[in-house]
């Protein structure tokens with residue numbers, strides 16, 4: 001079970017601080033979404049993890065070892081960072097066979113990853129004739145050749161149609177369920193909301209927040225509509241520390257610090273009818289905009 005650990009990572013390009021003092025973990029067995037607006041520093045961070053860019057400060061390790069020190073890098077980390085780079089005159093199958101040979105993997109591994117990633121139906125097409133979605137699948141297949149425990153994927157959903165996207169979500173969840181550490185960058189938030197267990201949000205190269213997806217939502221409250229709103233407003237704060245209730249209209253109440261079922265039980269115990277009881281759940285999109293301070 002291999003984890004990625006990023007500690008105090010920093011990189012400047014001349015006057016541009018691309019990444020500053022960035023620390024986060026990508027644990028095994030989970031999908032971690034790496035979120036940030038365009039230019040936030042996601043690609044630079046992934047390139048540093050892969051040893052393609054030398055950090056100015058800090059370190060990134062994979063199973064406790066820097067990329068350059070890995071004994072079998074391709075069997076440890078699979079990455080999709082850049083969706084160009086196929087030989088245009090190779091078929092998809094030939095591309096995978098070449099990479100399998102370079103990585104020292106058995107020939108049949110190319111066929112296996114093609115089946116896993118849905119490349120088989122276009123295995124005999126030249127890579128120059130592949131659609132963006134097909135190229136994404138072929139890159140993913142290439143990354144999986146060494147059966148790595150860690151996957152780093154930069155915007156893997158780019159160019160996929162809704163069906164391809166749904167497939168990708170299921171596939172990445174499955175890879176994580178097998179115990180792999182999966183890091184997926186994105187600026188399309190609806191994509192990762194349904195996919196990720198954890199998020200790492202960066203803004204201008206710095207960490208904005210990291211943690212389980214559920215924690216990001218905080219406690220946005222429960223909306224109540226009831227002719228007895230004023231009575232409930234007086235009652236509910238007495239039920240626990242930190243419970244607040246504020247009237248937003250004559251018959252409407254916004255409650256924080258209590259789950260909907262507790263509120264319903266209390267109303268029922270006092271014979272107060274409820275016309276509506278709605279836990280508010282902001283989208284990750286809204287949460288993201290709040291964290292990054294502007295439109296993505």
Ligand SMILES: Nc1ncnc2c1ncn2[C@@H]1O[C@H](COP(=O)(O)OP(=O)(O)OP(=O)(O)O)[C@@H](O)[C@H]1O
Pocket residue numbers: 013016017018036037038039040041042043044045187
């Ligand atoms: N090789 C480079 N030389 C100079 N500046 C660079 C280089 N690579 C990245 N930058 C700058 O560093 C910052 C972070 O870029 P990066 O590509 O890491 O962001 P990103 O979050 O991946 O963005 P996007 O979602 O648009 O891909 C940007 O201001 C970018 O212009």
